[in-house]
Amino acid sequence: MEVDIGNALGSVATPGVSRGSLERLDERVADAHERIEAGIGDREHGYAALALPETADPDAIRAAVDPIDCDTLLVVGIGGSALGAATIADALDLDIDVHTLDNVDPDHTRTLLDSLDLSRTALHVVSRSGTTAETLANFLVAREAMESAGVDWTERTLVTTGEEGNLRGLAERHDLPALDVPAGVPGRFSALSTVALPVAALGGGDVEGLLAGAGAEAEGLTGSLFESPAYAYGATTYALAQRGWRVNAMMPYAESLETFAEWFAQLWAESLGKEGVGQLPARALGATDQHSQLQLYRAGPRDAMVSLVRPRERGDVSIPETDLEGLSYLGGSSLGELLDAEFEATEASLAAAGRPNVRVEIDRVDAHELGGLLYGMEAACVLAGELYLVPTFTQPAVEWGKRAARGLLGGGEFEEAAAVEEKERLVVD
Ligand SMILES: O=P(O)(O)OC[C@H]1O[C@](O)(CO)[C@@H](O)[C@@H]1O
Numbered sequence: 001m002e003v004d005i006g007n008a009l010g011s012v013a014t015p016g017v018s019r020g021s022l023e024r025l026d027e028r029v030a031d032a033h034e035r036i037e038a039g040i041g042d043r044e045h046g047y048a049a050l051a052l053p054e055t056a057d058p059d060a061i062r063a064a065v066d067p068i069d070c071d072t073l074l075v076v077g078i079g080g081s082a083l084g085a086a087t088i089a090d091a092l093d094l095d096i097d098v099h100t101l102d103n104v105d106p107d108h109t110r111t112l113l114d115s116l117d118l119s120r121t122a123l124h125v126v127s128r129s130g131t132t133a134e135t136l137a138n139f140l141v142a143r144e145a146m147e148s149a150g151v152d153w154t155e156r157t158l159v160t161t162g163e164e165g166n167l168r169g170l171a172e173r174h175d176l177p178a179l180d181v182p183a184g185v186p187g188r189f190s191a192l193s194t195v196a197l198p199v200a201a202l203g204g205g206d207v208e209g210l211l212a213g214a215g216a217e218a219e220g221l222t223g224s225l226f227e228s229p230a231y232a233y234g235a236t237t238y239a240l241a242q243r244g245w246r247v248n249a250m251m252p253y254a255e256s257l258e259t260f261a262e263w264f265a266q267l268w269a270e271s272l273g274k275e276g277v278g279q280l281p282a283r284a285l286g287a288t289d290q291h292s293q294l295q296l297y298r299a300g301p302r303d304a305m306v307s308l309v310r311p312r313e314r315g316d317v318s319i320p321e322t323d324l325e326g327l328s329y330l331g332g333s334s335l336g337e338l339l340d341a342e343f344e345a346t347e348a349s350l351a352a353a354g355r356p357n358v359r360v361e362i363d364r365v366d367a368h369e370l371g372g373l374l375y376g377m378e379a380a381c382v383l384a385g386e387l388y389l390v391p392t393f394t395q396p397a398v399e400w401g402k403r404a405a406r407g408l409l410g411g412g413e414f415e416e417a418a419a420v421e422e423k424e425r426l427v428v429d
Pocket residue numbers: 078079080081126127128129130131132135187188270395398
């Protein structure tokens with residue numbers, strides 16, 4: 001990935017980041033890089049994610065999926081246990097249909113299961129903890145649907161999970177093919193592992209290409225934001241947040257990268273949102289959200305930076321010549337040219353309003369470039385966590401709600417459940 005931070009500088013954005021500040025910040029980047037390298041080398045919790053280009057084992061993943069013959073894959077997982085696979089499936093041309101069950105909306109789950117030929121569908125059930133309620137509930141519902149359809153689910157279910165937990169027990173009891181989640185890799189950093197790569201392996205995708213792209217980005221991690229695109233992105237977004245730009249709108253200009261923005265949102269929010277700091281990741285899509293969100297990013301509170309992402313190469317569709325009044329300027333050009341013009345125009349429009357934005361470019365949306373983009377954003381996030389001085393690899397704040405929900409469902413005594421009952425009420429209807 002290539003990162004252009006020109007429109008984050010003080011000469012463009014108000015407030016922006018001066019070159020002097022970037023140079024001073026680069027001293028901290030050098031220290032942080034040493035810390036990160038040491039963590040990678042020692043396979044420390046969290047940092048181990050940045051070793052995946054070396055440690056992931058495509059052959060083991062392929063061996064696990066080889067027995068499974070399907071036209072459709074249903075990924076049953078949530079958060080980091082689903083978003084990586086969904087991003088890969090959305091971006092790459094796979095020869096299977098991929099659906100994700102990453103919520104417990106009864107209508108959606110029912111409609112999706114009813115729409116599938118379950119005899120040609122495989123399940124990939126993914127949970128690092130092996131205890132996540134939504135994932136296990138959806139698995140039980142999907143399994144029952146397969147049984148009702150007379151389909152032997154044990155023939156078509158792959159599991160990725162930790163050493164312990166309900167899911168591990170289930171896999172052993174039914175002798176299901178099971179992959180281990182990589183040690184020391186939090187869910188949101190696990191796209192390039194046994195958590196998400198099976199979708200590429202099952203769908204004829206280029207698993208080695210994904211890892212090679214990530215590896216190339218890893219080689220680019222030097223101790224300076226002026227040399228490493230990932231660190232340039234991580235350091236600049238941090239510096240902008242310090243100057244009040246607390247929202248980061250991730251805006252890819254490719255439909256195939258829409259889910260990437262969702263994946264990025266978990267990475268950025270769950271890693272950096274703690275101890276009162278962090279940046280709110282907003283999901284946007286270019287050019288579509290120029291016609292919905294851009295007004296706010298250009299003229300709303302001075303708190304939103306925009307990250308514009310695009311592939312330099314893409315297929316294209318020419319726009320037919322027309323003599324329709326006012327449209328002849330479009331005739332003879334192409335949708336790709338229009339999209340690129342929109343990208344550059346939006347970038348310039350934000351700059352003209354003194355609103356910071358960062359450009360992220362990849363050559364094209366393929367396995368290699370996607371691997372590099374995912375890895376680059378993970379490394380950017382790890383660096384930003386070092387600069388924010390927060391524990392990047394934990395997410396303690398999500399546990400309160402889990403205990404409350406479990407208590408409400410009779411899954412044990414939890415004071416949080418009681419707090420739900422005591423909700424303050426001022427109902428207007
Ligand atoms: O893989 P698991 O343990 O089911 O967790 C799913 C997701 O839930 C979280 O723990 C948040 O609740 C995320 O960090 C994680 O990606």
